[in-house]
Amino acid sequence: MSKIMLLLSLVLLGAGCTSTGRVSATGESSSMAVLSGQPGDVVVLIFGSPDCPISNALAPEYERLYEHTADRGGRFCLVHARPDVTADVAKQHAKAYKLSMPIILDPDHDLVDALDATVTPEAVVLVFDENGKWKKRYQGQINDLYASLGNRRNHATQFWLRDAIDVSFDGGEVELAYRKPIGCYIERRR
């Protein structure tokens, strides 16, 4: 990305998924800001929850994927889907789990609704088209650590999100664009 574009996107996005290790201010404008971008941008969102063990188990993988996405010039955010998560709770959680990516609170479920997220953890990979509109490249399960609800393996052997991120940067289509995620249900507000 050129310097000028980087600057531009920083201005456009505000708190939406750019500033490292910071919890964005709550409110519609900030959580939705992540859905604007420049043509070619790749944005990776993980819906998570500080008290969901299925999401927390993947914290080290989130951090690795964040670094990987940043290295390739993309944006990566953790979105807390539970309405009761305050900025303080999010900060403490990030510290305990050694998470340094930007974090978004979504208390009104603007992002949950816009992207139709159902559980935590659930990943969404967005790319922005020539008109600056987002398109979903991948949504769903991050890896195969969980075979089903309640059934966890010792370690993951398939890394679907990582693969989807790479394919998206390379401009391709993800073979299976939706993999039903396994996790803690998001209690929808509407």
Add this chain to the structure above:
Amino acid sequence: MFLAVGTPEEAAGPTWHGEIAAIVATHCGSCHRDDGPAPFTLQRYEDVAGRANFIEAVVRERLMPPWLPGSAGLPIRDHRGLPEDDIKAITDWVRAGKPIGTAGAEPATVKATAGAAPDLRLAMPEPWIMPAEGGENWGRRQRDKRTFVLPMNNAEALKVTALAYASEAPQAVHAVTFLADATGTARYTDDREVGPGHYMTGDVRDRPTGVMGGVGVGMRSLALPPGFHWEVEPWSEAVMEVHYRPTGREQHLRESLDLWFTDDPASRPVRTMVSMVRQVSVDAEETQRVHDTYTLPVDVDIIGFTPRATGVITSMNLNATWPDGASRVLLDIPDYDPHWRQAYLLEAPVRLPAGTRIGGSWVLENTLDNARNPFVPLERYVTGRRTGAVAILLHGAAADAAEDAQLRRWHSDLMMARQRPR
């Protein structure tokens, strides 16, 4: 036309204050409490309403509350399970929009019962640091276990009647099995690894860990029925094989074990009889059933069981056939999950006469349909262990204390015979 008289709330189904709070307090509160073994507290209306659809799904699919034994076996103490009516009440409540209802009496909250102070407390002097993530170890074994060895410094033999385990990371530690070792073997193994504990199993020669039972997620203490004890030889070390599930961050494990003793001369020592298959070999994609039988040499009062198996095993059971040919299921685990295993104590001891044949059977599913198969991608599953690649430990005491020595000798011979290739 007249409408039925009644407030909308009466007409509607269950409410939080009416039914749901009590169901949750009784069936979920023991684990889903502050500092408990489960991830979030389920106590207040907001706790439950804020994840009501999730809760409805896990109770409907019978994932919660967790409980492995089926109903075919002998009645087990502290049995868990949610009655059909309660599941329906939760479903109806969620569908009706989680009505709160009118507050009545405060729901009973589960409080830890304060018992007598322990006679001995063993604690790790320094913590072991549990990794943030699980992984594969050599030989594709499950890595997520660690054995700790704690000296008991007992100059005399001890009669243990109860034990209680406490974890510094209760949400990470699920199953822990116990053994007392006076041979120095566990200490020797432990000393060969740097830092607290060691990776090897807690078995000592042909004695499996679990000889002194084991605790699980919702049950961190074991109290033997009156008149029974576990025998601990002088200068023993307590061996604890700890199975953990990493939580996504490094955590300290500084575990402790409380013990209670008796000096009642009439108390009988509990012996552990092992149903096991020493070696298994299951091809990729293969499902196999394996069996084992032995015959009791003397009358035995059985008090409980400790199952031992990995996630390749999907079901197991233990049967007894009386000398007169009558038979019954002692323990039935139709859908085995190593994550929820623990020792099971019977509601009351059951006498099995000399000549009773004990049969153990296990189903191994080395397939991808078995969602708990830890060994993915599939390959041939071959494993062997002196204490059994799969096992169910049966805890009991000779009905006549004078026959205890005979029971022990018979069992030691049985274990020796099993070391010979078949």
